[in-house]
Amino acid sequence: MKKAVILLSGGIDSAVTLYLAKNKGFAPTALIFDYGQRHKIEIKYARHICKIAGCPQKIIKLPFFWKGSSLLERKSGIPLGRSFRSMKKGIPSTYVPARNLVFLSIAVSFAETIDATSVFIGAHTEDYSGYPDCRQEFFRAFKKAIDKGTKKGKRIRIYTPLINKRKKDIIELGLQLGVPFGATWSCYMGGSEPCGMCDSCRFRTRAFRQLGIVDPYLGK
Amino acid sequence: MKKAVILLSGGIDSAVTLYLAKNKGFAPTALIFDYGQRHKIEIKYARHICKIAGCPQKIIKLPFFWKGSSLLERKSGIPLGRSFRSMKKGIPSTYVPARNLVFLSIAVSFAETIDATSVFIGAHTEDYSGYPDCRQEFFRAFKKAIDKGTKKGKRIRIYTPLINKRKKDIIELGLQLGVPFGATWSCYMGGSEPCGMCDSCRFRTRAFRQLGIVDPYLGK
Numbered sequence: 001m002k003k004a005v006i007l008l009s010g011g012i013d014s015a016v017t018l019y020l021a022k023n024k025g026f027a028p029t030a031l032i033f034d035y036g037q038r039h040k041i042e043i044k045y046a047r048h049i050c051k052i053a054g055c056p057q058k059i060i061k062l063p064f065f066w067k068g069s070s071l072l073e074r075k076s077g078i079p080l081g082r083s084f085r086s087m088k089k090g091i092p093s094t095y096v097p098a099r100n101l102v103f104l105s106i107a108v109s110f111a112e113t114i115d116a117t118s119v120f121i122g123a124h125t126e127d128y129s130g131y132p133d134c135r136q137e138f139f140r141a142f143k144k145a146i147d148k149g150t151k152k153g154k155r156i157r158i159y160t161p162l163i164n165k166r167k168k169d170i171i172e173l174g175l176q177l178g179v180p181f182g183a184t185w186s187c188y189m190g191g192s193e194p195c196g197m198c199d200s201c202r203f204r205t206r207a208f209r210q211l212g213i214v215d216p217y218l219g220k
Numbered sequence: 221m222k223k224a225v226i227l228l229s230g231g232i233d234s235a236v237t238l239y240l241a242k243n244k245g246f247a248p249t250a251l252i253f254d255y256g257q258r259h260k261i262e263i264k265y266a267r268h269i270c271k272i273a274g275c276p277q278k279i280i281k282l283p284f285f286w287k288g289s290s291l292l293e294r295k296s297g298i299p300l301g302r303s304f305r306s307m308k309k310g311i312p313s314t315y316v317p318a319r320n321l322v323f324l325s326i327a328v329s330f331a332e333t334i335d336a337t338s339v340f341i342g343a344h345t346e347d348y349s350g351y352p353d354c355r356q357e358f359f360r361a362f363k364k365a366i367d368k369g370t371k372k373g374k375r376i377r378i379y380t381p382l383i384n385k386r387k388k389d390i391i392e393l394g395l396q397l398g399v400p401f402g403a404t405w406s407c408y409m410g411g412s413e414p415c416g417m418c419d420s421c422r423f424r425t426r427a428f429r430q431l432g433i434v435d436p437y438l439g440k
Contacts, residue, residue: 097332105325112317138369149358
């Protein structure tokens, strides 16, 4: 089994990535970040997914400074009920400064620490076209930085298996792999029930609707 | 005044970089990392330097996982009394996995958070030729990753003003800038007195000797 590190948020994309990594013969350890996100409930779901998947987990607490994102500050509103077209324009207020840069750097560092050479991240551009740190060109550039700046250098690989997939295809893949979608969480709002209206809920519910499947997430 | 973020360890290089940044008209905020280093005493020195320089400081606690470095684990020995030639060979046991990658990523994220576009790091290749994350090519590659993966992108600059300087020249520069070298700490060993024998002490004492100056650090 090849050791790997995976960033796990508790959402659909990272859950499918986890099952994909296992399916490809990797032995992943999940890093779950507690960074002051208003939807802290996702951590509970991420931990639960690990338990179901039999995946070791590590909670990383980083509540040190992040501000200036509606994903962190309750006083600033999460955009609700936006059209899919408007979601694709500009950088959303839910952008957290350099979040994937920080998360991936810690994942690479942890990979070196446990002697793994593979890092998985479930980012993809369809839902997150506005986030600069979810784009293929960022991952490519980041890979070059670790080639130069780490002990293992070029031996470390960053896997982004979902990068060009649509949410619908990600869910289909997850269904084939037996991903427990009822144990995932997507809503940004921070309530105990999914709001159904934030960008994250809307992408998710649309994809399930396109597949003609009831999302086990609804009615939670 | 242009806002900046600076990585401050409490050693000579970062202290000189701080004074240099101030001298160039920047208003820096220092990030001081508490990452489980055995020479935790450096944090006290870093805080003290900030106080003297009138620089706001932020302590970042990252004691979450790092292992596999003699700088972290008391059971593994710090190399002592090595020749300068042997210090330049290979990656030393004091290498901390992807440390500068993690520190810089957090610095960039913090810079975006406080609306700064300049990040300073006192790394240089002379003392640290074995550390992959102290090399110019790493900083160049990292810069490209932030160009692609952050909101501010290309507007963010990474300053490495000491990158090609020798320790002796760094100290001379620091003397001109009024850096309080007596308030800096370099020793890796973790004692309350500098050991004088670890790589870091040896580079430092040699440089002061070359300048014909008594290091205010000795006899502490």
